[in-house]
Amino acid sequence: MPGTIHTHTDHYIATVTFSHPQSNSFPSELLQKLVDTFDRLSEDAEVRVIVLQSEGKKTFCAGASFDELLAIQNIEEGKTFFSGFAHLINAMRKCSKPIIGRVQGKSVGGGVGIAAACDYCFATEAADIKLSELSIGIGPFVIAPAVERKMGVSAFSELSLDAKNWKTAYWAQKQGLFNKVYESIRDMDEGIDFLSLQLSQYNPEALFEMKKIFWKETDHWDKLLIERAAISGELVLSDFTKKALANFRS
Structure with missing residues (x-):
């Protein structure tokens, strides 16, 4: 189940939609496709702004593939696995176009990192x-810089240490992760359409600067x-994490 990445461009606005049957989680192959998509759009003269979204209504992104996590056998495999979101966050920050996030549902782990790597987030x-990594013996090390940049160390600490509990969208907005929160998807999409159209009419060189x-x-x-990523890649092989993952799977 590799998942899909779809891109549609209209009036200088590129809408990138990712999807995976397991709550819009990311296996390594799908992460790389999204990295390649941002790299391509960064160089596309017909694109001035990017809207990043996922399919469905309940979950924006459940983070990295749990199946791949369970299959890690050595430190090198672990480093490679956790490097997936590292490459994605770096591709998003280096993309020459502003990225608008459309978060319609829950986000866990790497999904929070994606929202934090957007330049503006609805x-x-x-x-x-939720950042649940500590509950299984690892930590949100890779996405930490992006989340800290948006929310600050205090909010990141609270989110990381309270690893089993959800924080509301309004809490996330107060901390700086989300710029605007709406009661409905329809209202959110109207806001996204308005801002993305405005940005598409601005000087692309000014947007880049x-x-x-x-x-x-x-x-x-x-x-x-x-x-x-190397830190997580080593920790995932610890006895603590192996037991936690076994309990989680059972």
Whole structure:
């Protein structure tokens, strides 16, 4: 079940839709396809703004593939697995076009990282968030820089340590992850259409220069996020995590 990535461009607005039958989670192959999509759109002169969304109504993104997580056998495989979201976050921050996030439902782990890597993020009241990594013996190391950048260390600490409980969309908005929260998907989509159309009419060179300012002092993330992936790749092989994953699967 590899999942899908679909891209539609109209009036300089590229809408990228990802989908996977397991709650819009990301196996490695699908993550790489999304990385390639951002790299391509970054160079596309017919695109000035990108809207990132997932299919369905209940879940925006459940993070990385749990099946692949269970299959990790050694440190190198672990590092490669956790590097998937590192490559995605880096592709999003280096993309020359502003990225608008459309978060219609719950996000876990890497899904929170994706929302944090968007330049502007819309959500509905159903868009609860959770970082559950510590509960299985690892941690949200790879996405930490992106989440800290948006929400601050205090909110990131609370979200990470309270690993088994959901935080509401309004809590996430107050902390800076979401820019606007709507009661319904229809109202959210109207807001997205309005902003994306505005941005599509702006000078693309000015948008690019603003994007660089938004992400200033993050060039070291190319190395940092891979180093963080190595930490998770080692921890996932620990006895604690193996037992936690076995209990979770049962």
